[in-house]
Amino acid sequence: MIPAPFEYHQPSSVAEALQMLTRLPEAKLLAGGHSLLPMMKLRLVSPTHVVDLGRIEALRFIRQEGQTIVVGALATHWMVESSDVVRRTVPMLGETAARIGDVQVRNAGTIGGSLAHADPAADYPAAILALDAQMVAQNSRGRRTIPAGEFFTGLFSTALAADEILVEVRVPVPSGRSGSAYMKFAHPASGFAVVGVAALITVDGQGRCAGARVGVTGVGPVAYRPARVENSLKGAALDEKTVEAAAEPAAEGVNVNEDLFASAEYRAHLARVFTKRAVLAAAQRAK
Amino acid sequence: MAHAIAVTVNGTTHRHEVEARLLLVYYLREVLALTGTHIGCDTTSCGACTIIMNGQAVKSCTLLAVQADGAQILTVEGLAQNGTLHPIQEGFWEEHGLQCGFCTPGMMLAAVQLLARNPNPTDEEIRHGLDGNLCRCTGYQHIVNSVKYAARKLAEQRLPAIPTPHAAEAKTR
Ligand SMILES: Cc1cc2nc3c(=O)[nH]c(=O)nc-3n(C[C@H](O)[C@H](O)[C@H](O)COP(=O)(O)OP(=O)(O)OC[C@H]3O[C@@H](n4cnc5c(N)ncnc54)[C@H](O)[C@@H]3O)c2cc1C
Ligand code: FES
Ligand code: FES
Numbered sequence: 001m002i003p004a005p006f007e008y009h010q011p012s013s014v015a016e017a018l019q020m021l022t023r024l025p026e027a028k029l030l031a032g033g034h035s036l037l038p039m040m041k042l043r044l045v046s047p048t049h050v051v052d053l054g055r056i057e058a059l060r061f062i063r064q065e066g067q068t069i070v071v072g073a074l075a076t077h078w079m080v081e082s083s084d085v086v087r088r089t090v091p092m093l094g095e096t097a098a099r100i101g102d103v104q105v106r107n108a109g110t111i112g113g114s115l116a117h118a119d120p121a122a123d124y125p126a127a128i129l130a131l132d133a134q135m136v137a138q139n140s141r142g143r144r145t146i147p148a149g150e151f152f153t154g155l156f157s158t159a160l161a162a163d164e165i166l167v168e169v170r171v172p173v174p175s176g177r178s179g180s181a182y183m184k185f186a187h188p189a190s191g192f193a194v195v196g197v198a199a200l201i202t203v204d205g206q207g208r209c210a211g212a213r214v215g216v217t218g219v220g221p222v223a224y225r226p227a228r229v230e231n232s233l234k235g236a237a238l239d240e241k242t243v244e245a246a247a248e249p250a251a252e253g254v255n256v257n258e259d260l261f262a263s264a265e266y267r268a269h270l271a272r273v274f275t276k277r278a279v280l281a282a283a284q285r286a287k
Numbered sequence: 288m289a290h291a292i293a294v295t296v297n298g299t300t301h302r303h304e305v306e307a308r309l310l311l312v313y314y315l316r317e318v319l320a321l322t323g324t325h326i327g328c329d330t331t332s333c334g335a336c337t338i339i340m341n342g343q344a345v346k347s348c349t350l351l352a353v354q355a356d357g358a359q360i361l362t363v364e365g366l367a368q369n370g371t372l373h374p375i376q377e378g379f380w381e382e383h384g385l386q387c388g389f390c391t392p393g394m395m396l397a398a399v400q401l402l403a404r405n406p407n408p409t410d411e412e413i414r415h416g417l418d419g420n421l422c423r424c425t426g427y428q429h430i431v432n433s434v435k436y437a438a439r440k441l442a443e444q445r446l447p448a449i450p451t452p453h454a455a456e457a458k459t460r
Contacts, residue, residue, distance in 0.1 A: 001329050008290060008307030008353055037349050038331055041310075050307070054354055078343070082404075102419025103397060104334060107343040108350070191418075 003040035009051045014058065014167060017051055018140045021163050024049045029165065031074060031113035034105055059112070059167060062086060069093070069171040073112025077101075080111060089173045092180035092198060092282075096127040099184045101191050112166045115151070118158050118222070120257060121192035125152055125223030127182055129215030130198035133171045137164040145170075155221040176210065178202040179285030183278040185218075185270050187261060193218035194262050195270040197250075199278040201238070203286045209233045212279065219271045220254040228252060229275060238283035240276075247275040292356040296321065297365030305352045312336045314352035315362060323363035323392050327421070334420030337393035338362050339449060344400035346419070361449065363392035366399075368450055374440035375399055375433070375448075384433030386424035394420050398434045402448035407438055 009027070011017035021027060028047035030036055031054065039045045053059065053074060060074040062083045069090050071080060080086055080097035087094050100106055100114070100123050114124045115135065128135075128148045135146040137160055146159050153159055160166060174180065184196040195218045202211040212233035217223040228249040236242050251268035258264040289304035296319060303318055315321045315338070327335030329348050336348040339361040366373040375395045378384060385391045394417065401408060401416035408416065413434045414427065422430060441448055 002310070003308045005306070005308055007288060008351075010353070033351070033354065034331065034349060037351070040308075041329070052354065102334070103400060103416055104337055104344050104346045104419045105331070107400075108345050 001041040003037070004043055004046040006040075006047055007049045009049060010055055011051060011053070012055050014056060014138060014165060017053060017056065017165060018138065018163070020049075020051050021165070022140055024051070025162060027051045029053055029116075031116075032076065032109040033113075034101075034109040035113060035117045035119065053112075053165070064089065064173075067173045067175070069173060071111055071169045071171065073166045073168060074110050075112075077106035077109050077111070077114075078103075081106060090131060090171050090180070092182050092200065093127055093131065093171060095180075096123050096182040096196075096198065099123055099182065099186070099196075111169055115169065116158060116160060116166050118152050118154075118156050119192070120155055120221055120223070121187070121190075121194070121218045122223075123182070123184065123193055123196050123217060126193075126196045126198040126215035126217040128169070128171075129223055129225050130180065130200045130213045131171050131174075131215075132213060133169050135159075135166055136168045136170060137161070138167045139163045139165075143167070149225065152222045152224075157222075174200055174202070176202045177204075177286050179282045179287070181278045181281035181285065183274045183281065185274060195219055195267060195274050197271070197274040197278040199275070199282040201233070201279060201282040201286055203238065203283065207238065207287065209236050209238055209283070214250075214275060214279065216250060216271060216275065219251050219256055219267055221257070224254065226250050226252065226275070233279065238280070240280060243279050243283070244276050247272050247279065250275040290353050290356075292353055294352070294355050294358055294360060296360045297362060307351065307353055309352045310348060311338075311350040311352045311355050312347040314355070315347060315360075318352075321362050321364050325389055325392060327389065327393075332421065333390070334393040334397060334417075335390055337396045337420065339396055339400060342403070342449060344397050344419075361396070361399075363395060366395065366450070373399075373437075373450065374444070374446065375402070375437040377440065378433035378436035379430075382432040382436050383429045384425065385430075390420060390422040390424075394422065394430060398430075398437065399448050401434065402438055402441060406442060406448070408434070410435075 027049035256264040325335035327333035
């Protein structure tokens with residue numbers, strides 16, 4: 001399978017890439033290419049211009065700035081998975097990266113590409129929501145910050161404008177006594193998330209839940225935070241029975257995905273089970 | 288429009304003008320005539336097209352040749368050094384790691400990546416590390432044994448898993 005012909009552009013800086021986007025508004029950005037190239041090979045998309053961000057080394061980094069972990073858009077899944085900084089401060093982000101696809105996919109795919117692509121079965125969106133990260137977008141006029149809760153707007157859609165590049169992801173280091181976990185039910189063939197749940201749980205002096213943030217992917221057209229689950233966890237004991245009851249509305253109000261592998265009913269069931277497991281694992285780690 | 292690229296494959300630098308849409312696997316197979324890199328699925332699933340690029344295993348059916356401009360690439364043809372098989376090749380030979388051999392080049396390069404990152408993997412770590420490679424013949428157990436053989440051999444001989452001069456993985460952290 002061979003993509004349709006296109007003009008290829010290779011900027012070496014963000015500024016140069018942004019100029020190209022202004023000049024060629026129909027251009028498609030290329031990062032790791034592990035979502036875009038398969039679609040181009042199938043000719044599901046046939047862009048006339050491709051702007052390859054791959055040479056912009058300034059976007060390929062992971063660093064700590066005070067209480068924030070900053071991940072450059074071009075950081076590969078492998079970089080996130082293997083980063084010592086990530087393991088020390090926001091281990092769930094690395095745990096999530098390690099569950100994406102296979103080794104070769106993780107060597108090539110990038111966090112920016114995954115988030116901008118907003119596949120409903122992608123893993124990162126769940127973690128990004130539970131960690132309450134901020135996405136930094138840049139266009140030729142400057143930068144703006146988009147909170148995780150406003151970033152994913154629909155099936156394969158984000159708040160990024162056509163002239164913007166996602167340049168970095170800013171992840172706050174959780175404060176207080178907290179633990180986090182990402183639990184995934186992977187599709188046996190594709191490896192994508194049938195259901196993936198990320199949980200960040202803070203506990204108080206009595207071991208009760210002081211705060212909960214939960215991100216759910218794979219279940220609906222877009223990753224989301226199940227508000228009723230989070231609310232009923234707050235102040236609750238973190239034993240299995242209580243958490244199971246709290247996880248009950250994990251897919252409530254969601255237009256649940258359905259495919260040959262998993263019916264909507266089964267998926268909603270998995271959402272509850274994996275929410276329970278992720279919350280319990282996170283709570284365990286907070287102790 | 289053609290793009291000038293320079294790619295170092297198994298230690299030799301090649302310069303060509305290529306179309307932007309040319310996939311790296313076709314560049315290797317059809318332009319350089321290095322047909323050891325196989326095409327199984329052409330959809331990023333099977334790993335038969337796996338190569339090591341700048342120290343990292345990648346699926347060459349899902350990369351453009353222009354993305355490899357300036358890169359150091361190791362293909363199966365570069366594993367043996369001066370007529371001596373690489374320990375992973377020896378392992379596949381000794382432990383019967385192949386039957387038809389179609390998956391073998393990609394399998395060996397994924398294994399070499401695994402051993403570069405984890406010189407002494409458990410069975411489970413080997414299976415996890417070869418997650419991106421499918422074999423329709425062996426049932427995998429002999430492949431796992433082959434990788435363990437290579438791990439022992441590399442340790443004995445104090446050799447790097449990815450043979451120099453093919454650029455070990457750059458420190459990214
Ligand atoms: C076999 C296989 C298995 C996979 N399994 C999983 C899995 O289990 N879980 C999972 O989450 N993902 C999975 N993926 C997808 C993988 O994680 C991709 O790497 C990721 O979705 C896209 O990242 P990329 O860097 O490859 O982006 P690309 O494919 O280069 O780009 C994807 C899209 O994002 C846009 N884009 C890229 N970078 C930016 C940027 N900085 N700013 C704005 N727009 C940008 C592009 O224009 C394009 O529309 C799998 C992929 C394959 C091929
Ligand atoms: S041919 Fe590339 S993964 Fe199958
Ligand atoms: S040996 Fe035949 S596919 Fe692996």
